[in-house]
Amino acid sequence: MIGKTIGAILGTVAFALLFGVPKKYLPYCGLIGGAGWLAYELLVEAGLSPVEATVVAVILVAFSSRYCAVFCECPVTVFLISGIFPLVPGAGIYRTAYYLVRNEKYLALQSGYRAVCTVVAIVLGIVIVHELPNRFFGIVKSRKK
Numbered sequence: 001m002i003g004k005t006i007g008a009i010l011g012t013v014a015f016a017l018l019f020g021v022p023k024k025y026l027p028y029c030g031l032i033g034g035a036g037w038l039a040y041e042l043l044v045e046a047g048l049s050p051v052e053a054t055v056v057a058v059i060l061v062a063f064s065s066r067y068c069a070v071f072c073e074c075p076v077t078v079f080l081i082s083g084i085f086p087l088v089p090g091a092g093i094y095r096t097a098y099y100l101v102r103n104e105k106y107l108a109l110q111s112g113y114r115a116v117c118t119v120v121a122i123v124l125g126i127v128i129v130h131e132l133p134n135r136f137f138g139i140v141k142s143r144k145k
Contacts, residue, residue, distance in 0.1 A: 037057070
C-alpha cells in the first residue's frame with residue numbers, strides 16, 4: 001500500500017507538471033493526490049465498495065484542494081485537477097474500449113458501467129465540497145460600505 005501511495009504522489013506531481021502547475025505548488029498537489037489515493041485504498045480494504053470509497057476520497061481531495069487554494073492564494077483547480085488524477089478510472093475506460101474492439105460486449109458493458117459509476121462518484125464528491133460555504137475555508141467576504 002505504501003508503494004501505491006508513493007506511486008500516486010509521483011503520478012500526481014507528474015500530471016501537475018504536464019498541467020503547467022507552478023513548481024512551488026507541486027508538493028501540495030502530490031500530498032493531496034497521495035492522501036486521496038491512500039484514503040481510497042484504506043476504505044476499500046475496510047469493506048467499502050470502490051464507488052463509495054471514491055466518493056469519500058474525492059471529498060478529501062476537494063476539501064484539501066479548497067483549503068490549499070485559500071492558503072496559497074491561487075485557483076482551486078491547480079490542486080483539484082491534479083489531486084483527482086489517481087482516482088480517475090483510466091484502466092476501466094481502456095478495458096471498455098478494448099472489449100468493444102474485441103467484440104466482447106458483455107465485458108465492455110461491465111467495465112464501462114464501473115467506469116461511469118466511478119466518474120459519477122468523482123463528480124458527486126467535488127459537488128458536495130463545492131457547495132460548502134466559503135467560511136469553512138477561511139474565506140470571508142468583505143462588506144462594501
